[in-house]
Amino acid sequence: MKKLLFFLVFGMLWVSSLKAQQTQYMVFEFVKVENEQLFDYIEFKDLMEKVYRQALSDKRIKGWDFWSLQSGGDRSDFQYIMVTYYDDPVKMMNGLDEQSMMEYTKIAYPHLNSLQVSKLFQESLSMRDMPMRLYMREIAHTNDNFQMKPGVLASFDLMKAKEGNFEAYEEAESTTFKPIHQKFVEQGLMGHWSLLRTALPLGSEAKSTHLTMNVYKDYMQFFNAQSYEDMNQTEAQRLAVNEGLNSRDQKWVYLATLENVVR
Incomplete structure (x- = not known):
């Protein structure tokens, strides 16, 4: 009887743990780019795809999306939405710091040196604004x-x-x-x-x-x-x-x- 109770409790805990691991956490970043910098930013987001692929391989994220807005209530304030997927709320809140992003960029683009990577990120930060960021849990x-x-x-x-x-x-x-x-x-x-x-x-x-x-x-x-x-x-x-x-x-x-x- 005790063994049966033990396996029942263990099974319930395992199912609960499995369900928690399957919970998805997402960060929505609404991006604003000045019109004269749109072309440069389009090139930059293609570069970012390769960087996020490195973060995925390193199990820092579960996925990443880049969406182009067609319409919306504040359409004039945003042109793009970036969504980053995580399997853990702590990972979501920590996110990917600038140093990690630069390290992944070096891996994705081995022909770039540290100075070139740093310049690339500074230019990208200057051409975009993120007036709204939402941290969310899928329920x-x-x-x-x-x-x-x-x-x-x-x-x-x-x-x-x-x-x-x-x-x-x-x-x-x-x-x-x-x-x-x-x-x-x-x-x-x-x-x-x-x-x-x-x-x-x-x-x-x-x-x-x-x-x-x-x-x-x-x-x-x-x-x-x-x-x-x-x-x-x-x-x-x-x-x-x-x-x-x-x-x-x-x-x-x-x-x-x-x-x-x-x-």
């Missing part, structure tokens, strides 16, 4: 095997749960909206959906508390999903959807195209 996602690749389309929906409705909003996303998105995935109307909770910044002045990421393989799939209407939805389901919508404010929606990806 729900669809069951799919969607593969990220250049040309993929996504909408990043910044949400702010209304005061006193934080848990109600997350419950609505998980129990009402997730099944809807899962159905979209199974019907070929969407590639992937996930719900993320903001870790930082926090407080009443924060612009958002959550973010939903809606991914489509191309514009055709995106527009088909927008025009789809579920005529079989019950009255109870419609009420649940409306309650979920009323539990949060949709602050901004950013539509973006994936240009570079590291996995």
Whole structure:
């Protein structure tokens, strides 16, 4: 009996540990570049892809995306979104310091000397501004095997749960909206959906508390999903959807195209 209890407890701890290891953490960096420096920055982000591949090989990150904004509430302030994926919250908060980035650059570009690498980074820092950075934890996602690749389309929906409705909003996303998105995935109307909770910044002045990421393989799939209407939805389901919508404010929606990806 004691052995059975031991294995039961061990199994529960193992499952809990495995689930924690599978949790995904993501840093969203909204990047602003002056118009006269856009061409130089496009060259720089191609260089950064190789650098982040070195960080992936070193197990410092789980992945990296570079998105070009097509539209959004603050479109004039941002042109790009960089997303870095981590499997650990401490790794996410520590990020990749400048020294590590330069070391990975040396590996990716062995023909560059230390002085050239340092100059490259100083030039890149001077041509960009990151007026908004979000540290996030994924708390729900669809069951799919969607593969990220250049040309993929996504909408990043910044949400702010209304005061006193934080848990109600997350419950609505998980129990009402997730099944809807899962159905979209199974019907070929969407590639992937996930719900993320903001870790930082926090407080009443924060612009958002959550973010939903809606991914489509191309514009055709995106527009088909927008025009789809579920005529079989019950009255109870419609009420649940409306309650979920009323539990949060949709602050901004950013539509973006994936240009570079590291996995």
